[in-house]
């Protein structure tokens with residue numbers, strides 16, 4: 480049986496990544512699309528041969544008998560469609576950041592639990608086999624109790640967060656707009672836009688939830704954060720140093736570097752050097768062999784996992800509703816702190 484997927488928000492990323500990836504899966508189809516922009520529905524519907532086109536999500540959910548819904552609206556518009564799709568009994572892929580307030584993040588996670596459906600936030604690194612292995616090492620106590628972490632990320636996106644066209648999207652059907660990425664009133668900026676990835680990895684692998692965060696930032700010309708320097712405390716007392724930078728040269732690209740320190744050892748993960756290493760105080764070290772290709776960002780991977788989930792096949796969900804809520808509450812506190820100049824509680 481063909482798995483029926485609906486897509487809400489058919490802008491840059493949905494048309495570049497989500498729709499083509501679902502259409503490349505042999506057992507799935509994009510049965511319907513929904514967007515507020517009727518012109519886009521026509522253009523995208525024709526280009527990808529999708530018959531079901533809606534400006535009203537309720538109508539799409541009522542008519543289409545969908546197995547899964549992918550929400551790829553701007554950051555600030557994820558919550559209502561995600562909850563509506565969960566209440567319609569669908570599994571839901573919600574783009575990162577899953578929500579832009581702690582309360583909305585918790586509301587989505589609670590709606591998933593109530594509906595008995597899965598939320599998957601497509602932070603691709605979380606869906607790799609090596610990340611699942613890293614998470615299981617920490618859960619098995621291989622580094623002991625987590626006491627400290629360093630979580631650093633850099634991206635070559637100074638144009639995007641300055642409200643300019645992103646260089647490498649010149650030939651895409653739609654380009655990522657300043658309104659989604661570079662408007663401080665709509666959760667633009669590096670934290671929501673990119674550190675949502677590194678935080679998702681940290682919260683998943685280290686299994687931590689933040690209690691409080693203090694942040695200083697540096698801004699782009701549109702007034703969103705290009706740089707974030709933050710410290711946080713996790714609920715278990717662990718201290719965390721968080722850093723993000725949008726101005727990596729284009730020819731270098733994105734990197735994530737996370738180090739997790741525990742009472743019995745530490746875990747080092749670094750996409751640039753393709754490194755995942757367990758280093759134990761007793762010398763019982765382990766190196767997970769990784770290639771550069773394995774640590775290169777793969778936007779299709781979580782979409783293929785989502786299709787598998789919607790088809791009833793088992794998956795390891797490395798960024799579920801709980802993970803998305805932890806990231807949302809951390810970033811909510813981080814931005815409040817950058818504004819207030821004070822340490823802020825997460826309040827999730």
Ligand SMILES: NC(=O)c1ccc[n+]([C@@H]2O[C@H](COP(=O)([O-])OP(=O)(O)OC[C@H]3O[C@@H](n4cnc5c(N)ncnc54)[C@H](O)[C@@H]3O)[C@@H](O)[C@H]2O)c1
Nearest residue numbers: 488489490491492514515551552553554556574575655659
């Ligand atoms: N996981 C990743 O690697 C990755 C990569 C790129 C983008 N994203 C995420 O994807 C999301 C979309 O980014 P984008 O650059 O494609 O944005 P975009 O602005 O290009 O597209 C958003 C689309 O949503 C539509 N829309 C807005 N509100 C709506 C609503 N309430 N109902 C239906 N449609 C609505 C808009 O008309 C637009 O077509 C963002 O949250 C972004 O963080 C994730």
